[in-house]
Amino acid sequence: MTKIALSGAAGRIGKTICATLIGRNDFEILFGVDSRGGEDFPFPVHKSFDDCPAGADVVIDFSVPEALDGLLSYCLKNKCGAVIATTGHTAEQLAAIKKASESVPVFMASNMSLGVNLLAALAKDAAKFLGSAYDVEIVETHHNRKLDSPSGTALTLAAAINDARGGVLEPVYGRHAAKHRREPNEIGIHAVRGGTVVGKHDIFFLGAGEVIRLSHESESKEVFAMGALRAAEFIAGKEKGFYDMTSILGDFHAVTAVECERDVALVTLPSTGADEFLALLSELKRLRVNLDMISRNYLGSGSAAVSFTLSGSDLARAEKAIAACPGAVTVRGACKLTAEGAGMQHKSGVAADVLSLLAGTGACIYAVTTSETKISCCIDSASLATAEKALKSYYGIK
Template identity: 45%
Template sequence: MINVLLSGCNGGMGRVLQELISNEKNMQVIAGYDSTENNNNSYKVYTDIDKCNEKIDVIIDFSHYTAFNSVLKYSLDKQVALVMATTGLTAENEQSLLKASKIIPIFRTANMSIGINVLLGLVAEAAKQLEEFDIELIEKHHNKKVDSPSGTALMLANEINDALNNSLEYTYGREGKSTRRNSKELGIHAVRGGTISGEHTVIYAGEDEIIEIKHTATSKKVFAKGAIKAAKFITNKENGFFDMRKVLKS
């Protein structure tokens, strides 16, 4: 049985994960970590992660980025695997994960959707084949999302830019009378509204033709399913840094 400490357990993603994990035969949420306690949980919820003394095999983190240091420190102190799914992390945070992966197994991606991680290869290959095309990226999310552009949008943009030898400069939205596009731009635009789970569209605009590659998440379950898959994958690893592409190749 894989014992999970669910960080951000009382949030939207935490609730979805609880539901899906409850249907797993060999996995259970044994404890939770959140900024507030909730008596409706079937397990103990801690507002101070250091007080959690249950036997934990893996942490799945879908919390706020401000909890990053506490979650990573606990993972290292307890020597448990960490699935880090929180967005809004800094470059310093990312480096801390890489350093910690030499000691414990860490899974890191900005998007847990299996479809998005397949999309990464598609957008990179399209960028190489359509080098003369203008590339724009539009991401849409619900009105409660706090960071923009989304981590997924940046992940897609970076994949495209890497494929083009990092020759593009990112433009975040446009406003004004002197915003004519140059050939080395990659436009990134954020939309927020309603309950949109997540939609990412990469547009390749050439002369007289347009290609769009799009991914739409119709519910948060796609992210939860990916996180569960990742947790199963890294639980028995000694250490290392893993992403969804490594999981899909296994």
């Protein structure tokens, strides 16, 4: 059981965390901290960290930046982890958080929602793809009680986009009284406050004759509570280090899909020079043969071992060209099994897990290729059903 100290216990997210934990036995809120105090809680609520007892495994913080000094002092004194979801910190405070992570585990995110962090990844990819031909504007909308503006999430999204654009973008906060044309290197960040909106972020990529909008809206504060609890579970027991949402994406989303392709042929060329390989690729292109799982391993002296897969239907057209390559070996009637997940790039050991699972089913693994988000294995057809079932069961895929 993870013992929690809840900073900002009397706040809206603090109360949501309390409600989320009703009936659960994997977390216990040891005490709360809130400058307003609190009477209607099933645990003591202190007005300052100076009054708090030791014993917490992790402090979850949804409070205000002014509470940071006491929080870090408590964590450092008691060797306690911190999940910091508060936004609006100064540069000096951010430096203090990073310094504390050299002694205790610190998890920090401007938004604990998985969806928002996916939005950031999508925005980064879009910015790379679209480039400077598209202007970028961010509009964030929150309830009328939110204190900081723009939101920490909007700043995080802007930073991700700017990183994808090579760091050339300059933030512009609103355009009140502006009397000049928009500069190409601007990224506009705008805030809207009103009503009870939990949180909404829109990213606009505006090009010539078209607008692309990426959007995320939180419908309940429970998504932030669940994200914070995941983070607390993740850092509990760790010695030190700085972590963010990408740190846990791998744990929860390492593999999210398993795909199968039947009737695949694997071709291996034991020793092939670069010119011969390029000539083969050119001929297969002329024959309209699609290749997959291409691997080339240098053997020295200008030669390399080459392997690739192709569909059984393409093999007939390719056989003559393949046969012209000395020593070519073809495995027919194989299958391709692919494990895919965006979190794979944030978690080590996924390939080891996948290959161990396949080996446990008795599958004959002919070839393996990987990318940041995919592990593809060419295996014998007799083992495909069992191997697919094993992977889906292990990763909870229906």
